[in-house]
Amino acid sequence: MDIERSISALNNPMRRRILEWLKDRSNFPPALPGHEDLEGVCVAYIQEKAKLSQSTISNYMGLLKQAGFVKAERHGQWTFYRRDEENIQAFLTAVKDELLKM
Template sequence: MSIESVISALNNPMRRRILDWLKDRSNFPASLPEHADLDGVCVAYIQEKAGLSQSTISNYMSVLKQAGLVVAERHGQWTFYRRNEDNIQAFINEVEKELLKP
């Protein structure tokens, strides 16, 4: 994870909003019963909430994944995304260290 790639990923308001939504699964409709035990949120629910095309959401999620901010897992035909809390905290620590160091 590079600071530059994370800053670039966060430079889009909708990508930041998606990261915020992913903090809590209750921001999305209830999962199908067979998905109740899975971590993350189905990309279809993210697309529905954002009101954007599938290709746009796929691009946004790819950028967030490449930056290390989310983790993707395939389950059958669905892709589920969840925040990568460790990498988010590491980014915050690096920015803090860089900006606040003497």
């Protein structure tokens, strides 16, 4: 739990927005045939919704992953990203512990 890295990853409106989008798979187009069982979303779908370049989104997802907010799973040529709820919860607890007085 590197709070420095996590806060830094959150310090960007689009990255926060992506984390929100990933709360609900239905924010994105349906899964590709043969990947219906996966909960994650591929980079291209996120890019399309964010309207930023492919390299930027790939970079953003890498930062969110390093921060522990998402998990990546490679299937063939696709990387599927999904939220890491446990780590997100752990981050919230850590921030609370650091910020709150008692």
